[in-house]
Amino acid sequence: MWLGEPTREVVEHYDPAGTLTGRSVITRPSPWTDEDRAWLLAHLVEQREACPGCGLPLDECRDPKSAGSWTPLVDTCQACVVAQAEMDNQTEGPRRRGVYVGVRRI
Ligand SMILES: [Zn+2]
DSSP states (O other), X not given: OOTTOOEEEEEEEEOTTOOEEEEEEEEEOOSOOHHHHHHHHHHHHHHHTBOTTTOSBHXXXXXXXXXXXXXXXXXXXXXXXXXXXXXXXXXXSSOOTTOOOOOOOO
């Protein structure tokens, strides 16, 4: 089932005395179009066919003919620097389970 399917809601109606006088059904169309779903499917296929290591398409990065045509890119994420340093601090000493380290700008 797709998220974004048409929704169906039953509304109950009561008189001032609180007696149920009827029900009506409201059907709302999906906010997703067929094109939206096609884009989502394409995105999921692209994700499944991407290398978990480098993120490139598998048929590209695993092609032996591409050997020797790659060069490393080195960059530093300042947020990850802080997060990794904190993880190092958190994992010193007794092991702490369930510790999550995130970052936010101050
Ligand atoms: Zn790869």
